[in-house]
Amino acid sequence: MIWAEISFFSKWWNDIDEQKRAMVKRLLKAGQLEMVTGGWVMSDEANSHYFAMLDQLMEGHQWLQRHLGVKPSAGWAVDPFGHSPSMTYLLKGAGLQNMVIQRVHYAIKKHFAQQHTLEFLWRQSWDSSSHNDITCHMMPFYSYDVAHTCGPNPSVCCQFDFQRLPGRRLSCPWRIAPQPITEENVRERALLLLDQYRQKSRLFRSSVLLAPLGDDFRYTESSEWDVQFNNYQKLFDYFDQHPELHIKARFGTLSDYFQALHRRLNATGTKLPTVRGDFFTYADRDDHYWSGYFTSRPFYKRLDRSLESLLRASEILFSLTLADMRRFRGDDHPADTFPAQELFAHITSGRRNLGLFQHHDGITGTSRDPVVLDYGTRLFHSILNLRQVLQDSAHWLLLMDKKKYLHDSSKAFLLMATQDALPLKMPLLLSDKPRTLVIFNPTEQFRTSVISVVIDSPDAAVVEAETGRAVDSQVSAVWVEPSRASTEAFQLDFVAELPPLSLVIYHVTEASVGSSFRAQYTFLHHSKTQAVPGPALPEGAAAVGSGPPAAGPVSVVRNQSQPGKERRLSVPAQPGGGPALLFTRTSSGSGLQRSGLLRHHHPLPARHAQSELYHLDGPAGRSLEISNLVDIRSEVNNELAMRLLTDVANGNRFYTDLNGFQMQQRRTLPKLPLQANVYPMTSAALLQDSASRLTLLSAQSQGVASLKPGELEVMLDRRLQQDDNRGLGQGVTDNKLTASLYRLLVEDRRGGAQSGGGASVEHLSLLAHLSSLSLSHPPITMVATGDEQLPKLRPFQPLRSSLPCDVHLLNLRTLEDEQVETPSVEAALLLHRKGFDCG
Incomplete structure (x- = not known):
């Protein structure tokens, strides 16, 4: 027997007595039970970010080590809708040597079967060595149930699923029922099964065969164990009694199979082929491509990444807090009143809820409505709890006199600013007395960021608390409706300079009337396009303008560091692209805001989507930030997409990322239907030619396509009435009303791509990596309460300098003590050195 998902196993474990627990351990030691993969869930491999994939794997493995003392060696991924090499890399790094996959395009399975390559060494596209290879077994047939695992004929194989015997709760859809194995029919039944085994074995290079006996929602009652075991044992006994049949069959675990496989391969000197790449987009039959789930329920895909970012920030700040407390006290204990165990329980719950949502029916959006609501509730509660972790951790780190630390759960020291939550934006109340803002930079890089908060006054002043230096700021409108600004709330934007992993303090006060720099607005109507006066753009910034209405809004993206270099980008005003996608823009006019800090461009009014393009000084000014607010709740059987039109001559090739970990080349094939040319984008997609590269960075997972040269289509939302x-x-x-966030980056190219098994291997540039990092992990704003009674605070800066540009601090994860849900004195430091493009 094998078991894959620890989230469900742990719930069962918590409810059983010590006698049953001892029995489980005996079965594991005897090799009758094996824990495979060992992740918290069987993770999706298209939408999940590698942070969450690794985190749920660590959570499951640590649970296994703590409760059972076992470490998985084989992976089992039979239900994710396509497979990514990013997952194989993580599995190999976690100590696994072998794995099984199932949901691969039926034509690829056919090709692999013809070439006898269904078992192969899966290698990373960028890897020149075999160090990270993992042995992979691809199931050859339609499904992983018994009817599709013994051989090529499901009507025959189903007769050997004895849970479907007449009178039981299941039956065979081919209307040929199984028969109990008796002395009278054992020969006929055994030869029928053997024929299927032999036909299946001809697809492989080894005579060792894997025939799983299971399916969804099976072995829930003891009678099924008995009926399957007893009937199969009679067949196995018959095989043993007739050596002329040349078969030896027995029950085993997944590792038993791979051990037998490797013994046979070594004995015969057979080498497995090497395969690079991924297995997207999956189709199970005909033109039924499973690409819709790359986009389904985008609200929850965005919520997933918000929780992921908050979990990482909380983990890092909590670990730094515990370390600082131990240094201050001189022992291994946190401050007496610091709620370490309570906060660690919040972190553990956050890890597990994030991990649970990575399930291949969670983040994919393929669960029923009540399950989706449960997922959403778990994610939201974890976000609230992790905010508490951040606030309480920052409380300690900011205090100048640590002896004055006192935790009082009834009196919050800091509150998270929630201005970015949908749809409510609560204004910060200002007066002539300073309000204290604490900004946490959760990244390992120094960054200059525009911080936005909603305030109740049209005039405000910002100073850096430590130096008293006045900070550049501006006040913008908060739009109640597309054409009406609020008179009670205003958006304050100011530039914050944030050292890596730092907590920086700013003071905000109400200023004299008319003293603040205010955003200037000019309304541009399609019939009255006009120039917009404003300050000159700084060197290296991106310029955005508006073009003629017939072609839709046109942006000329110009690199000021190289005069004369520019790329054209537009968003078409008309629907197009075929019946599977609806490209819609319903604006009748647009507003353009221009100022020294940032610029917005948004259509007015917009029934479906609003877009904003920001101009920022410094490195952030090298990209354009695009935000969409999508609402298709009134639509029927429609899918909404954002199309970018460029003059990049990319031909039929483009690139998408795999789980935020690596880039994969894609080819648009006109002979295939539109849905076959849609691929998953977790955090990036790019078009390039010999002279330039256009990169779209995304803060959420979505489907993406490049249906024509120079085009990039991003699927925003879909609403479908019928079941599939x-x-x-x-x-x-x-x-739901859903926000999506992107950054658009245009770069010159000077070098070529390296080759990897016939496809070019590309990486993001360092600038794109840093832009993606700041997009996925924005600064976190906290507001101090009771400013009059605040103790003296000082900024917290744990690093003297940024980490190297290609090194990412993935996490600083406090490990669990032997006592459950208690933090230990150890933390796992996870660093990722990223591959990058030098051209």
Whole structure:
């Protein structure tokens, strides 16, 4: 027997007595039970970011080590809808040597079967050595149930699923029922099964065969164990009694299979082929490509990444707080009143809720409505709890006199600013007395960022608390409706200089009337396009203008550091692209805001989507920030996409990232239907030619395509009334008002790509990596309460300098003590050195 997902196993473990726990350990030691993969869930491999994939793997492995003392050696991923080499890299790094996959395009399975390459060494596209290779077994047939695992004929194989015997709760859809194995029919039944085994074995290079006996929601009652074991044992006994059949069959675990496989391969000197790349987009039959789930329920995909960012920030700040407390006290204990165990429980819950959502029916958006609501509730509660972790950790770190630390749960020291939450924005109340803002930079890089907060006054002043230096700021409108600004709330934007992993303090006060720099607005109507006066742009910044209405809004992206270099980018005003996608823009006019800090461009009014383009000084000014606010709740059977039109001559090739970990080349094939040319984008997609590269960085997972040269289509949302007959049993109609966030980067190219198994291997540039990092992990703003009674604070800066540009601090993860849900004195430091493009 094998078991894969620890989230469900741990719930069962918590409810059983010590006698049953001892029995489980005996079965594990005897090799009758094996824990495979060992992740918190069987993770999706298209939408999940590698941070979350690794985090749920660590959570599961640490649970296994702590409770059972075992370490998985084989992976089992039979239900994710396509497979990514990023996951294989993480599995190999976690100590696994072998793995099984199932959901691969039926034509690829056919090709691999013809070439006898269904078992192969899976190698990373960028890897020149075999160090990270993992042995992979690809199941050859339609499904992983018993009817599709013994051989090529499901009507025959189903007869050997004895849970479907007449009178039991299941039956065979091919209307040929299984028969109990008796002395009278054992020969006929054994030869029928053997024929299927032999036909399947001809697809592989080894005579060792894997035939799993299981399916969804099986072995829930003891009678199924008995009926399967007893009937199969009679067949196995018959095989043993007739050596002329040349078969030896027995029950085993997944590791038993791979051990036998490797013994046979070594004995015969057979070498497995090497395969690079991924297995997207999956199709199970005909033109039924499973690309819709790359975008389904985008609200929750965005919420997932928000929780992921908050969990990472909380982990790092909590670990730094515990370390600082131990240094201050001179022992291994936190401050007496610091709620370390309570906060660590919040972190553990956050890890597990994030991990649970990585399930291949979670982040994919392929669960039924009540399950989706449960996921959303878990994610939201974890966000609230992790905010508490950040606030309490920052409380200690900011205090100048640590002896005055006192935790009082009834009196919050800091509150998270929630201005970015949808849809409510609460204004910060100002007066002539300073309000204290604490900004946490969760990244390992020094950054200059524009901090935005909503205030109740049209005039405000910002100073850096430590130096008293006045900070550049501006006040912008908060739009209640697309054409009406609020008179009670205003957006304050100011530039903050944030050292790596620092907590920096700013004071905000109400200023005299008319003293603040205010954003200037000019309304541009399609019939009256006009120039917009404003300050000159700084060197290296991106310039954005508006073009003629017939072509839709046109942006000329110009690199000021190289005069004469510019790229054209536009968003078409008309729907197009075919029946599977709806490209919609319904604005009748647009507003352009221009100022020294940032610029917005947004259509007015916009029933479906609003876009904003920001101009920022410094490195952040090398990219354009685009935000969409999508609402298709009134639509019927429509899918909304954002199309970018450029003059990049990329041909039919483009690139998307795999889980935020690496880039994968894609080719648009006109002979295939539109849905076959849609691929997953976790955090980046790019078009390039010999002279330039256009990179779209994303803060959430979505489907992406390049249907024509120079085009990039991003799927924003979809609303479908009907079921797709793939197990969900309903349409997807629980759409919400959803925000999506991007950065667009244009770069010159000077070098070529390296080759990797016939496809070029590309990486993001260092600038793109840093832009993606700041997009995914924005600064976190906290507001001090009770400013009059605040003790003296000082900024917290744990690093003297930034880490190297290609080194990412993935996490600083406090480990659990032997006592459950208690933090230990150890923390796991996870660093990722990123591959980058030098051209």
